[in-house]
Amino acid sequence: MEAALSAAEHGHDVTLYEKSESLGGLLKIATIADFKWPLKDFTEYLIKKTLNSKVKLKLNTLATPEMIQNEDYDVVIAAIGAEPSIPSAFKTNNQNVMTAAEAYLHPEKVGKKVAVVGGGEVGVETALYFNGLGSETTIIEMQEMLMPQTSFEHYYYMIECEWEQRENFNIMVNTSVCSVSENGVECDTKGDKRFVEADTIILCLGYKAKVEDAFKFGNGKAEFYHIGDCLKARSLQTAMREGFSIGSTI
Numbered sequence: 001m002e003a004a005l006s007a008a009e010h011g012h013d014v015t016l017y018e019k020s021e022s023l024g025g026l027l028k029i030a031t032i033a034d035f036k037w038p039l040k041d042f043t044e045y046l047i048k049k050t051l052n053s054k055v056k057l058k059l060n061t062l063a064t065p066e067m068i069q070n071e072d073y074d075v076v077i078a079a080i081g082a083e084p085s086i087p088s089a090f091k092t093n094n095q096n097v098m099t100a101a102e103a104y105l106h107p108e109k110v111g112k113k114v115a116v117v118g119g120g121e122v123g124v125e126t127a128l129y130f131n132g133l134g135s136e137t138t139i140i141e142m143q144e145m146l147m148p149q150t151s152f153e154h155y156y157y158m159i160e161c162e163w164e165q166r167e168n169f170n171i172m173v174n175t176s177v178c179s180v181s182e183n184g185v186e187c188d189t190k191g192d193k194r195f196v197e198a199d200t201i202i203l204c205l206g207y208k209a210k211v212e213d214a215f216k217f218g219n220g221k222a223e224f225y226h227i228g229d230c231l232k233a234r235s236l237q238t239a240m241r242e243g244f245s246i247g248s249t250i
């Protein structure tokens with residue numbers, strides 16, 4: 001959205017393709033939790049600004065490289081995002097294993113005992129959200145602390161204060177996952193094997209950039225850029241800066 005807005009504001013004729021029925025992408029999921037209201041306000045602002053701009057919207061339209069090349073655009077910007085990173089050990093037919101996005105979109109499938117694998121920002125926020133809905137949650141993190149890569153120190157301490165006062169909120173750091181099953185997660189904490197019972201296992205192991213898919217849009221004659229998470233999965237702030245920069249300079 002930011003790239004489209006920036007380009008339109010600089011006088012370009014811009015068409016924005018979106019495969020779903022509404023704008024927002026992963027931000028629609030990231031703002032489900034009520035404590036993410038500042039991000040929700042920003043998302044709604046950005047969507048409203050786009051809807052009221054000169055950008056031509058094509059919703060419910062899954063853009064393909066062939067489709068874009070046939071339109072004979074001068075510039076193509078791929079911003080197709082990233083996909084959840086799921087190690088082979090978690091690729092199972094067990095119905096109790098899901099990604100954070102799947103859990104947010106289908107909370108009715110989340111049980112009363114939840115194991116969240118991955119203690120980054122997404123993992124902690126997901127655990128807090130479902131704990132708030134009444135689930136006993138356990139975060140399993142390989143590193144020695146939760147949210148080790150948080151950009152804003154004040155946000156870390158705000159979230160830390162929140163989880164410290166929660167009941168039925170368990171934290172396991174320095175812990176790796178050995179295996180998953182319908183009954184829970186087999187873990188290893190510095191050689192100490194233990195089993196975490198869980199009705200639902202939510203994977204929060206980061207995102208993998210869709211670089212190869214993005215480059216397929218660059219096979220035509222148009223000037224090509226790929227930005228945001230399809231370049232490398234990073235923060236919203238970085239994606240916004242890239243979108244503004246590209247939209248302003250083409």
